[in-house]
Amino acid sequence: MTSRSREIMRRATELFPGGVNSPVRAFRGVGGEPFVVERGDGPRIWDVDGNEFIDYVLSWGPLVHGHAPPRVIAALDAAMRRGTSFGIPTEGEVALAEAVTERMPHVEMLRFVSSGTEATMSAIRLARAFTGRDVVLKFDGCYHGHADSFLVRAGSGVATLGLANSPGVPQSLASLTVVAPFNDLDAVEQLLRLNQVAAIIVEPVVGNAGFIAPDPAFLPGLRELASRHEALLIFDEVMTGFRIALGGARERFNVTADLTTLGKVIGGGLPVAAYGGRRELMELIAPSGSVYQAGTLSGNPLAMAAGLATLEDLSPAVQECIATGTARLVHGLRESAMRYGVPLTADCAGSMWGFFFRAEPVRSFADAKTSDVERFRRFFHAALDRGVYLAPSAFEAAFMSSAHDDAVIDATLDRLDDAMRASK
Ligand SMILES: *Cc1c(COP(=O)(O)O)cnc(C)c1O
Secondary structure, three states, X not given: OOOHHHHHHHHHHHHOHHXXXXXHHHOOOOOOOOOOEEEEEEOEEEEOOOOEEEEOOHHHOOOOOOEOOHHHHHHHHHHHHOOOOOOOOOHHHHHHHHHHXXXXXXXXXXXXXXXXXXXXHHHHHHHHHHHOOOEEEEEOOOOOOXXXXXXXXXXXXXXXXXXXXXXXXXXXXXXXXXXEOOOOHHHHHHHHHHOOEEEEEEOOOEOOOOOEOOOOOHHHHHHHHHHHOOOEEEEEEOOOEOOOEOOHHHHHHOOOOOEEEEOHHHHOOOOOEEEEEOHHHHOOEOOOOOEOOOOOOOOXXXXXXXXXXXXXXXXXXXXXHHHHHHHHHHHHHHHHHHHOOOOOEEEXXXXXXXXXXXXXXXXXXXXXXXXXXXXXXXXXXXXXXXXEEOOOOOOOOEEOOOOOOHHHHHHHHHXXXXXHHHOO
């Protein structure tokens, strides 16, 4: 039996640490070898051996219209023919920025960058400059990219590998990051009293410790505490932006952050991210202000075109339809678990969803870690064998796209029901 995937991964392992260019891709959280993908179309992907999967990872969030959506491909094709990069202002940047600010009016001004890591790193620099303070408050299990300041209790990728922290991060820098449990306002208040905190940064709905929703009082409480202690509130919406609602956390929870970071969906599968917020803050960024941040490929015309086509096709009606499909999938998954007596808690927000093998609801990363990870591994592989690709870690959210129609969701539920039975 020959496997192209195995052969390519053997070559990859010689060239890349762990055979991959981003750690969770290596399947360390579930065991076994990753497959090598050849192409995608709508809700489906095919590996180089011809196996077909319904995809709920969707490039870890960006692909809100599934793979190779015709409108995005057409926009890319047109942009590409005009040239791939200039390093000179283009109208595409303005058009995408207008599409963002229209949906998120609290983002009065923004700056495009090329990855979520850059967005959060820059937002923190700005918060530190504005407040004249050094300490950043984050939450256990939240991931904000791999900048040094954030690799402290940083969720999925780090958790999957069992690393509490990362070597190479200077202790002097790590000590400027303080960590509270998610959904714990008392802990936040205590940290704010003890430290000169520049910013509280949070995933408004956690997707990097598995899917964890905020308690109703949590985000309003953070807003109030941040204001009282003169710290900025940063919503890291790299994952939740354009997914939990078109207007993100502000629309869904009616809480407004001072700064917002965006990524993933905003680039429609190309490398785009952004940070933005109140004008008085953003005007501190160079060249209008003195906080330095730059990027050769920032605002890249291909990336802008893909992002704009993606947002234009994500109307309120389309968003509603994806959210309905997501809720139906989650409901069906719960029914399967009940049918086989499997303890499971599952939840969703807009087009983001997730589940844990644990009977009680999960409110924090500590809760998440008590879920049955062994059962997740069995379920993941049983689902994969039946043609459903879930994130290869018990601590990742799943996604839905406008390409996952009712027939695709029904097929998924049949397969996951059988996977639930088989992995019981
Ligand atoms: C993915 C993610 C990031 C990092 O984005 P990259 O583009 O991978 O650097 C930051 N914050 C959150 C909430 C994310 O989900």
